[in-house]
Amino acid sequence: MTQHTLVLNDPIGFHARTASLFAKTAASFESEVSVYFNDKKANGKSMLSLMTLGVKSKQEIRIEVSGGDEDMALDRLKNLVSSNFIASA
Amino acid sequence: MTEVYTGKVVSKGIAIAPARKVALPPELVVPDHGIEDLKHEQVLFDKALAGARDYVSRWKATMNGRLEGEALELYDAYDEMLQDPELVIQTKDLIESSSKNAAHCFFRVTEDYATTLMALNDPYLSARSEDIRMLADLVIRLLSGQEIQELTWTDKAVIVSRQLTPQQLSSMNSDAIAGIVLVEGGLTDHTAILAQALSIPLLIGVSEQVLEIQNETPTLLDLEAGVFVVNPNTKQIHHAQEKLGVLQERFEQARLQATEKTVTKSGRSISVEANVGSLLEVKQAKANGADGIGLFRTELAFLQQKTLLSEQDHYDVYASILEGYEAVTHTIRLLDFGSDKPLSYLPVAKEENPAMGLRALRLGLKNYDLLLKPQIRALLRISKEFSIRILCPMIATEKDCIEIKSLIQYELKDLKTKGYKELKMPPFGIMVEVPNVAVNPKKFVDLADFFSFGTNDLAQFLMAADRSNVNLSIYFEDVKPTLIAIIEKFNSHAKRLGKAVSICGELAADTDFTEEFLDIGISSLSMAPSQIPIVKRRVREIK
Incomplete structure (x- = not known):
């Protein structure tokens, strides 16, 4: 299992577009992806689940990945979030 | 048999096209019953999801060219929601654990998401909860064989309806609306304003009886003369076509001078x-x-x-x-x-x-x-x-x-x-x-x-x-x-x-x-x- 904590800089937070990009990227890996915010946990491969976290701009999330391709997956997800969702999904 | 209706002319013009009825869809009923064949119920659920995705892709195709950018991307978001792993897995799990029908289970799972998103008090996410409810409505109707109303067609037709809201009117491809005939509606409400803006002939205050018309019945809406003719004869059509030609020419002249x-x-x-x-x-x-x-x-x-x-x-x-x-x-x-x-x-x-x-x-x-x-x-x-x-x-x-x-x-x-x-x-x-x-x-x-x-x-x-x-x-x-x-x-x-x-x-x-x-x-x-x-x-x- 590997994890990373970072800030979401998108001006709206996890909304349809950003949650969708995150979920698509996560779904391209075998590993399980979870996102933690406050006390809530979401399935990183589900746009709806990510949106229910209610993450707003400049708030901190923790990404947890476990599985065979966890390092590569975490790397891609980190890049996606820190590039403000410009890095290709 | 030819029938003639009159009413109040809101937006002038002439249309010769088949009638198409538009009504508000009947309220959704969520069936709730036990089932025995759980696997079969899950297969039906998968089929309904695929059916709903077909609808979404058709809507997107209709709006292509009329909407741009983010407005069009919304349809992609719908498509993704219909494939969302949590939504699918949770519904299937609920079918197994409760032995209830798919429509009931899907309703419970989507309502859960819709309520959670609504409770976050974020206008952006509240709007998504509306989207989920709309999609749930579509899937449940497909599962239970309830009527799905689509206001999308590509050929020209005369809309016949009790009422038409501004939202309904803007959701339709305006090129496909030859004219509008309503039982209710006012001279200056927003449907009227939109119809005038789009130069669509609009007749209101027409007798209830008009709602008995069958879809695709040939009609002539001549709002220069103020009449809606159902099953017009060839002479009437010919006469209207001539008038239409003169009108178009006169308008073109005025436009050139404008x-x-x-x-x-x-x-x-x-x-x-x-x-x-x-x-x-x-x-x-x-x-x-x-x-x-x-x-x-x-x-x-x-x-x-x-x-x-x-x-x-x-x-x-x-x-x-x-x-x-x-x-x-x-x-x-x-x-x-x-x-x-x-x-x-x-x-x-x-x-x-x-x-x-x-x-x-x-x-x-x-x-x-x-x-x-x-x-x-x-x-x-x-x-x-x-x-x-x-x-x-x-x-x-x-x-x-x-x-x-x-x-x-x-x-x-x-x-x-x-x-x-x-x-x-x-x-x-x-x-x-x-x-x-x-x-x-x-x-x-x-x-x-x-x-x-x-x-x-x-x-x-x-x-x-x-x-x-x-x-x-x-x-x-x-x-x-x-x-x-x-x-x-x-x-x-x-x-x-x-x-x-x-x-x-x-x-x-x-x-x-x-x-x-x-x-x-x-x-x-x-x-x-x-x-x-x-x-x-x-x-x-x-x-």
Whole structure:
């Protein structure tokens, strides 16, 4: 299992577009992806689940990945979030 | 057998096309029962999801070309939601654990998500919860064989319905609507305004019996003669076709002259401008020779949006709509939501009397940061690029007027400290549509730079007659002399201070009054783009 904590800089937070990009990227890996915010946990491969976290701009999330391709997956997800969702999904 | 219906003509024109009935879909019923074959139920669920995705992709194809960018991306979001792993897995798990039918389980899972998203109190996410409910409705109807209503077709048809909401009308491809025949509906409600803007013939107040018509029955809607003919004979069709040809030719002639300067024989002039709510109408306005946009109904441009708009969203919409139209001045009205134009992403309480309720500025001021602030700031920024005037709807008191003006001045000051140093205050105007303003010119002429008469609302408030009630249409004939007298008096007060008065309601396009408006000294008339050539021609006939 590997994890990373970072800030979401998108001006709206996890909304349809950003949650969708995150979920698509996560779904391209075998590993399980979870996102933690406050006390809530979401399935990183589900746009709806990510949106229910209610993450707003400049708030901190923790990404947890476990599985065979966890390092590569975490790397891609980190890049996606820190590039403000410009890095290709 | 030929049948003939009459009613009230709202938008003239001739259409020869098959009838198509549009009704509100019956309310959704969520069946709730136990099942034995769990695997089979899960297969049915997968099939329904795939079916719903087919619907979404068809909707997207229909809207392609009419909607752009983010509005179109919404359909991709729908598609993704229908494949969301949590939604699918949780529903299947619930089918197994509860031995209940798929429709019931899917309803419970989606309601859970919708409620959670709603509870986050974020307008953006609340709108997504609406989307989930809409998709759940679609999937459950597919699962249980309940009727799904689609307002999408590509060939031309005459819509026959009890009622048609502005949302329904804007969700349809306007090219596919040859004409509209309604049992209810008013002369000046927003469906009427949209129909006029799109030059779609519209007949209202037609006998209930018309709803018994079968889909695809041949019809002739001749609103030059004021009749709706079901199963017309060949002679009638031939005659209508001839009339249509003459009309098109006459309109084309007027249109060709529309771009020429509009002055009377003795050289008096009046600006003939367009009421618009979309890019399509701006294009029409330009083609028909409008001397500018006299009333930009910003709320209509945003009705199809599913989310709240940021300052930049507002800016981008105005910039794209006004692009290439720099030479003249445009009047942009602040959002007039509420009433009969509800917003999907801003739930408002149901009101007994929405036309006199919490709408327009009243709603805007109550939700200032969400609605008006981004719009005002975007307008101030765009005033650097384009010559615009800001118009405020539903002003009832001096306090209303002073409050909104000081908010605009505050945003201007704030923008100046944030790098927009050279911005200036654009002309500030108010709608004259509440009687308290209309009959008190002395109190109000000092408070704004210009005034625009909204004669539709003013007429309904003067006569205490609902403009969407077809039984009351007679009052809107009788109110005209009163309106003219009020306009004349208001204008004489405004003129002393050198301030302009314009008219942007139905009355502006009434050629019976064009001469009177010139005599009074009205500075501009604003109307549906399709009416501009005719009014301009009338101006040229006057001395």
